[in-house]
Amino acid sequence: MDQDVVSTAQEIRDMKIRGAGRIARAGARAVGTFAKNYTGSDYTDFRKDLDEAMRVLLDSRPTAVSLWNGVQAAARGVNQVDRVDDARELLIRNAEEFVKESEEAVRTIARIGAKRVEDGDVIMTHCNSSVAIGVIAEAHRQGKDIKVFATESRPWRQGILTVNDLAKEGVDTTLIIDSAVRLVMKDVDKVFVGADTITSQGDLVNKIGTSQVAMAAHEARVQFYVCSETYKFSPLSLQGDLVKIEEREISEVVRPGEIPDSVKVYNPVFDVTPSYYIDGIITEVGLISPGSVYDVMQRKFGTELMTE
Numbered sequence: 001m002d003q004d005v006v007s008t009a010q011e012i013r014d015m016k017i018r019g020a021g022r023i024a025r026a027g028a029r030a031v032g033t034f035a036k037n038y039t040g041s042d043y044t045d046f047r048k049d050l051d052e053a054m055r056v057l058l059d060s061r062p063t064a065v066s067l068w069n070g071v072q073a074a075a076r077g078v079n080q081v082d083r084v085d086d087a088r089e090l091l092i093r094n095a096e097e098f099v100k101e102s103e104e105a106v107r108t109i110a111r112i113g114a115k116r117v118e119d120g121d122v123i124m125t126h127c128n129s130s131v132a133i134g135v136i137a138e139a140h141r142q143g144k145d146i147k148v149f150a151t152e153s154r155p156w157r158q159g160i161l162t163v164n165d166l167a168k169e170g171v172d173t174t175l176i177i178d179s180a181v182r183l184v185m186k187d188v189d190k191v192f193v194g195a196d197t198i199t200s201q202g203d204l205v206n207k208i209g210t211s212q213v214a215m216a217a218h219e220a221r222v223q224f225y226v227c228s229e230t231y232k233f234s235p236l237s238l239q240g241d242l243v244k245i246e247e248r249e250i251s252e253v254v255r256p257g258e259i260p261d262s263v264k265v266y267n268p269v270f271d272v273t274p275s276y277y278i279d280g281i282i283t284e285v286g287l288i289s290p291g292s293v294y295d296v297m298q299r300k301f302g303t304e305l306m307t308e
């Protein structure tokens, strides 16, 4: 097995590489490196080894649609070639293109999203979304006077990364614990969060607690925006599959011996925010309503999906 594939999968599993965009790029890059490093010349062996490499990568965070889309994008068209050299060339090119386009999408979303930020806005964000942070940082760079409340995001505390990222940009940032969201919401103008997955119905799957933030925003009539590249749209949801919510180890929640063995711990790491709490999804193809996700998906993934 390619060592780069194995170490990338391990880093994703250990959350050293995390966040939907980063894992998608890491997955695509690993497929490209697999192709670069491949020394065999038998096409059947190559396909077998590629399938195995893709499986190892996808298993590292099995519910992540962005990883799935990134890895699939890197392997796109491999069924149309029958020589190892052609396949290697194709995979290397695909991976580079996916990474480049995905980084470009983050910059485009920052430009589009920043237009939604007004001078004097108080913003709330949840977890650590590089895309949402990109929007906030761009608005700040444009000279808009903004303040940000960032949630801690238990149990993994990605909010610590967020406040570090925002502080580096010079943004006026306040860290709050997750349970302070509703209290603080009365002072907030807009919420910007990222996305792990967006379903064909326009529902958002994102870090656990996102739906509570959305409900509090709805109650306080605060606008709730999702910042997401279109490769986080789930083609599987189009075929009726439910998005599986990842559960992680209980050691993320309690230390050994802290609670009796008889007590169970449930640690789901994502939740679902229904589309009717979402005021807009900011994508690289524009600011769209949750109701338009289906149309964008069809344009992006084509009709082959509908019949698969």
Ligand code: RUB
Residues within 6 Å of the ligand: 018, 019, 020, 021, 022, 126, 127, 128, 129, 130, 131, 132, 158, 193, 194, 195, 196, 206, 207, 269
């Ligand atoms: C991270 C998370 C982020 C999205 C979007 O969860 O929920 O909001 O992945 O991130 P985890 P980005 O820490 O469990 O990976 O905008 O960077 O793609």
